[in-house]
Amino acid sequence: MRQSHQLSLVGLLLFSLIPSQLCEICVSQVSSGELALIILALGACRNSEENLIYDYHLIDKLENKFQAEIENMEAHNGNPLTNYYQLSLDVLALCLFNGNYSTTKVVNYFTPENKNYYFDNQFSVDTGAMAVLALTCVKRSLINGQVKTDESNLKNISIYIKSLVEKILFEKKENGLIGNTFSTGEAMQALFVSSDYYHENDWNCQQTLNTVLTEISQGAFSTPTAAAQVLPALMGKTFLDVNKDSSCVSAAGNFSISTQEPVTVTTPGSQSSISVNYSVRINETYFANVIVPKGSVFLDVMEKAQKMNDTIFGFTMEKSSWGPYITSVQGLWASNNDRTYWELLSGGKPLSQGVGSYVVHDGENLEVRWSKY
Numbered sequence: 001m002r003q004s005h006q007l008s009l010v011g012l013l014l015f016s017l018i019p020s021q022l023c024e025i026c027v028s029q030v031s032s033g034e035l036a037l038i039i040l041a042l043g044a045c046r047n048s049e050e051n052l053i054y055d056y057h058l059i060d061k062l063e064n065k066f067q068a069e070i071e072n073m074e075a076h077n078g079n080p081l082t083n084y085y086q087l088s089l090d091v092l093a094l095c096l097f098n099g100n101y102s103t104t105k106v107v108n109y110f111t112p113e114n115k116n117y118y119f120d121n122q123f124s125v126d127t128g129a130m131a132v133l134a135l136t137c138v139k140r141s142l143i144n145g146q147v148k149t150d151e152s153n154l155k156n157i158s159i160y161i162k163s164l165v166e167k168i169l170f171e172k173k174e175n176g177l178i179g180n181t182f183s184t185g186e187a188m189q190a191l192f193v194s195s196d197y198y199h200e201n202d203w204n205c206q207q208t209l210n211t212v213l214t215e216i217s218q219g220a221f222s223t224p225t226a227a228a229q230v231l232p233a234l235m236g237k238t239f240l241d242v243n244k245d246s247s248c249v250s251a252a253g254n255f256s257i258s259t260q261e262p263v264t265v266t267t268p269g270s271q272s273s274i275s276v277n278y279s280v281r282i283n284e285t286y287f288a289n290v291i292v293p294k295g296s297v298f299l300d301v302m303e304k305a306q307k308m309n310d311t312i313f314g315f316t317m318e319k320s321s322w323g324p325y326i327t328s329v330q331g332l333w334a335s336n337n338d339r340t341y342w343e344l345l346s347g348g349k350p351l352s353q354g355v356g357s358y359v360v361h362d363g364e365n366l367e368v369r370w371s372k373y
């Protein structure tokens with residue numbers, strides 16, 4: 001059991017930084033949620049790594065970043081600098097590592113009706129799950145008397161958890177996935193810590209687990225971030241366990257799930273090239289037929305189109321933990337303050353992968369669309 005606990009932390013540790021790297025990082029450049037993840041990863045090890053949190057005053061810095069998120073919301077129509085997934089990570093890290101945060105602010109900003117739980121009116125399971133973890137931590141500190149507050153805050157937080165858990169369970173699919181493949185691990189964590197808020201029959205954990213394991217064996221979690229996010233739930237652990245006793249050991253031991261990388265078969269001759277219809281939609285639609293090698297990803301199509309006409313298909317991207325994120329097309333930039341982004345679609349349906357991972361098919365209608373969330 002102890003062994004598996006330690007192994008479960010490997011997911012978080014993927015985010016961790018070795019000490020020498022930490023010194024070089026300019027903490028002011030990371031987003032609030034990135035800093036929260038660094039703290040959670042360092043804190044997961046009950047040894048010298050943990051001291052880095054205090055040596056580098058990371059909690060103070062996170063308090064400031066959380067404050068900046070709130071200030072941005074006040075200045076920009078309730079829109080944070082980043083998003084509520086990250087605000088939840090912030091509250092979670094502050095709560096677990098005894099930072100200062102205002103319970104009243106949490107109660108004011110985390111109401112389940114808040115628009116930041118939704119993207120384009122669709123409830124974000126990932127976001128709701130992270131919020132349940134954060135609110136559960138806050139609730140536990142209030143009950144333990146570690147943090148003092150009036151009774152109504154505690155009551156409200158319980159109400160929020162219950163409502164968010166309902167919304168999460170509402171997104172449960174026939175096959176057991178909750179939201180989509182990539183939100184399921186986090187939804188499981190949320191459900192592990194909130195069993196007081198739903199009935200046993202409301203969720204078949206085993207079915208969800210089996211479906212996730214099947215998806216793993218099909219290579220769905222080959223992106224490191226995807227793997228990191230699902231791993232704790234597979235070990236029956238949650239982010240609320242990170243400050244529990246455990247020492248950091250190497251990931252040796254008995255955790256093994258064989259994964260088959262999807263094999264891309266390249267057949268010689270005419271079969272090796274495919275043709276797709278790529279369009280950029282703003283108010284007008286611009287499109288072109290693009291020919292790329294078989295096995296290409298969405299990004300290859302965008303790059304080829306850019307070479308064809310830079311004015312129409314020129315774009316920029318940014319590295320992120322999930323791979324390249326499209327930040328602008330035709331010089332039009334996504335903005336968190338305006339809740340705008342470049343949405344990826346195929347055949348008019350939003351994709352559940354990014355441009356660096358999504359493998360395109362012959363004859364497909366691909367689109368990047370200027371959208372609001």
Ligand code: B12
Nearest residue numbers: 033034126182183321322323325326341343344351352354
């Ligand atoms: C917030 C969010 C968004 C916001 C980002 C802007 C904002 N306000 O922050 C919006 C709504 C715009 C968005 C868009 C998309 N998203 Co999104 N997003 C998230 C969410 C909920 C949290 C990300 C976060 O802040 N993480 C914490 C910080 C510390 O990590 P980070 O890596 O630095 O975060 C940045 C990147 O994650 C980036 N980002 C957000 N989404 C995506 C998706 C991809 C593929 C990439 C490369 C980067 C990226 O934005 C974050 C803030 O800068 C995650 C959920 C999750 N489980 O991770 C989904 C998630 C990462 N998104 C996902 C997807 C699919 C998309 C889209 C491709 C959807 C689409 N069809 O267009 C687009 C991206 C298209 C593009 N332009 O490249 C999937 C990725 C799955 C996968 N295997 O690749 C996730 C896991 C949701 C899910 N369960 O399906 N997203």
Ligand SMILES: *[C@@H]1O[C@H](CO)[C@@H](O)[C@H](O)[C@H]1NC(C)=O
Nearest residue numbers: 059060063097098099100101
């Ligand atoms: C929290 O705030 C109090 C009073 O504002 C202060 O004394 C304390 O040092 C702060 N704690 C941390 C961890 O910053």
Ligand SMILES: *[C@@H]1O[C@H](CO)[C@@H](O)[C@H](O)[C@H]1NC(C)=O
Nearest residue numbers: 107108111151152153155156
């Ligand atoms: C919290 O609960 C009280 C009653 O218990 C209610 O009056 C108040 O409006 C709630 N606060 C928020 C921010 O919803």
Ligand SMILES: *[C@@H]1O[C@H](CO)[C@@H](O)[C@H](O)[C@H]1NC(C)=O
Nearest residue numbers: 001003004252253254255256
């Ligand atoms: C790993 O599993 C095998 C069989 O399931 C067992 O014999 C072995 O002792 C385990 N090793 C460790 C380190 O737990």
Ligand SMILES: *[C@@H]1O[C@H](CO)[C@@H](O)[C@H](O)[C@H]1NC(C)=O
Nearest residue numbers: 277278279285286287288365
């Ligand atoms: C390509 O896409 C555009 C816009 O989405 C559409 O108008 C056009 O008919 C498509 N072309 C083909 C050959 O499908």
Ligand SMILES: *[C@@H]1O[C@H](CO)[C@@H](O)[C@H](O)[C@H]1NC(C)=O
Nearest residue numbers: 281282283284332333370371
């Ligand atoms: C799209 O058209 C609307 C209405 O004409 C206009 O207000 C808006 O600025 C246009 N958007 C872009 C990005 O060009």
Ligand SMILES: *[C@@H]1O[C@H](CO)[C@@H](O)[C@H](O)[C@H]1NC(C)=O
Nearest residue numbers: 286307308309310311312313
């Ligand atoms: C790109 O497209 C624009 C608009 O259709 C056109 O005016 C321009 O000449 C094109 N450039 C190239 C290099 O084809």
